[in-house]
Amino acid sequence: MPETTPGKPERHDDDARLLDGPSAPARELAGDDAGPASSVPTVQAAALPDGQESPRRAARRAADETDESDAVAKTHGSPFLSWLKEIGTVVVIAVVLSFLIKTFLFRAFFIPSESMVNTLDVDDRIFVNLLVPKPFALERGDVVVFKDAQGWLPPTQKAAPGPFKWFQDGLVFVGLLPDETNQHLVKRVIGLPGDRVSCCDNSARVSVNGTVLNESYINPAQVPMAKSFDVVVPEGKIWVMGDNRNNSADSREHQAVNGGFINIADVEGKATVIAWPVNRWQILDNHSEVFRTVPSSSPQNTASPTAPASK
Numbered sequence: 001m002p003e004t005t006p007g008k009p010e011r012h013d014d015d016a017r018l019l020d021g022p023s024a025p026a027r028e029l030a031g032d033d034a035g036p037a038s039s040v041p042t043v044q045a046a047a048l049p050d051g052q053e054s055p056r057r058a059a060r061r062a063a064d065e066t067d068e069s070d071a072v073a074k075t076h077g078s079p080f081l082s083w084l085k086e087i088g089t090v091v092v093i094a095v096v097l098s099f100l101i102k103t104f105l106f107r108a109f110f111i112p113s114e115s116m117v118n119t120l121d122v123d124d125r126i127f128v129n130l131l132v133p134k135p136f137a138l139e140r141g142d143v144v145v146f147k148d149a150q151g152w153l154p155p156t157q158k159a160a161p162g163p164f165k166w167f168q169d170g171l172v173f174v175g176l177l178p179d180e181t182n183q184h185l186v187k188r189v190i191g192l193p194g195d196r197v198s199c200c201d202n203s204a205r206v207s208v209n210g211t212v213l214n215e216s217y218i219n220p221a222q223v224p225m226a227k228s229f230d231v232v233v234p235e236g237k238i239w240v241m242g243d244n245r246n247n248s249a250d251s252r253e254h255q256a257v258n259g260g261f262i263n264i265a266d267v268e269g270k271a272t273v274i275a276w277p278v279n280r281w282q283i284l285d286n287h288s289e290v291f292r293t294v295p296s297s298s299p300q301n302t303a304s305p306t307a308p309a310s311k
Contacts, residue, residue, distance in 0.1 A: 105130055107269065109145055109184060115242035115250070116186055117219050119143065119284070125276035126186075126284075132270035138189055138238065140208070140294065141217075141286035143271040146240075148183040150257050152249065156183065186271060187250050188217070191231070191239030193264075194297030198230040199252075206241075211294045217287050219244040227252050229260075237261035 111124040120126065120143075128145050132138060191197040191208060199206045204226040206213050218224060224245035229252055233239050240262055242248025251260035274280045 106272070108275070109186070109268075109271075111186060113247075115244050115248035116143070116188075117244040117247070118221075119188075119217055119243045120186065120271075120274070121280065123277075124274050124280055126271045127273045127275050128269035129272045130269040133264050133267050138192065138264065138267070138270070139286060139288070140189055140192060140195075140291040141288055142189045143186060143284055143286065144189055144238075144240065145184050145186045145268045145271055146262050147266045147268065148185055149263065149266045150254065152185060152254055152257075153183045184268065187240035187242050187248070187262075189238050190241050190251075191233040192297075193233050193235045193237060195233045195239070195294075196231070196297070197233065197239050199228055200226040208291065208294045209297060213290055213294075215287075215290055217243050217285075217290070219246075222246045229255065231255075231259065231261075233261060234259070236264055238264060238267075 106127045107130055109126050109128055111120045111122060111126065114122060126145075129136075132142065132144075138144065190206065190213075195208055196210070197206065197208055201207070201212055204224050206215065222245070231239060237258075238261065239251045241250045241252065251262070254260045270286075271284050273284065274282050
């Protein structure tokens, strides 16, 4: 019969259980100060192999990880929804930037005719700088796009709207497609307000303020036909001509309407870049060297058959 100490219960091996409680050293530190409670029988957990986690602790850790992942999911939502949100944000920013650029900086147009060959070919896509003529002024030689406010072009029939017209209208609105609702023309500025423009000398060349122009931008495939005119450009207007002179119905051909002049207020902007097709990409030149020796307008220049003499 095993001996027992009075006041201390007998301990058996099968009493070992996984219990939470103070460790043996902690009980020892309590000492006699623990009072009668120190005599309460205690048991220690059975030793586990190194690196092995108790089932209770493993269950608690798994629960904590689940709670943490649920909190992350609630905070960030579905990865697919997050991706859609990012894509939507990028699209909205791109549309807003495109609209601002189209409204204040550049606008797209396409070329439907041969009047500006070889500078511009049929179906070229160009970007027009909307900062010209305001706040930046026009210069001689600038290639400009202007509204057909003088009725130079015949009326065109509007195409029947297709099933995706709303999508095309959206692209036009943000500036990714040219606006075909209004008719526009593209020509080169030859005369500014106050300039006297006349034609022709023995070589069918144009003069501005008495200076004969050697126009390097004219289509070299054809010799321009001589068509006489002598005009003084009024204030707020310009005189324009096409680079493909024999195939351009420009200011020369419309002198019966507004004297052949274009109102500066109708100018949309200055053609700056050929953006499409890719093999035609280039920055457009205004050939300032052609007009470098042209003097400023003066009262002597303004005396012409088409303008009243200065008082």
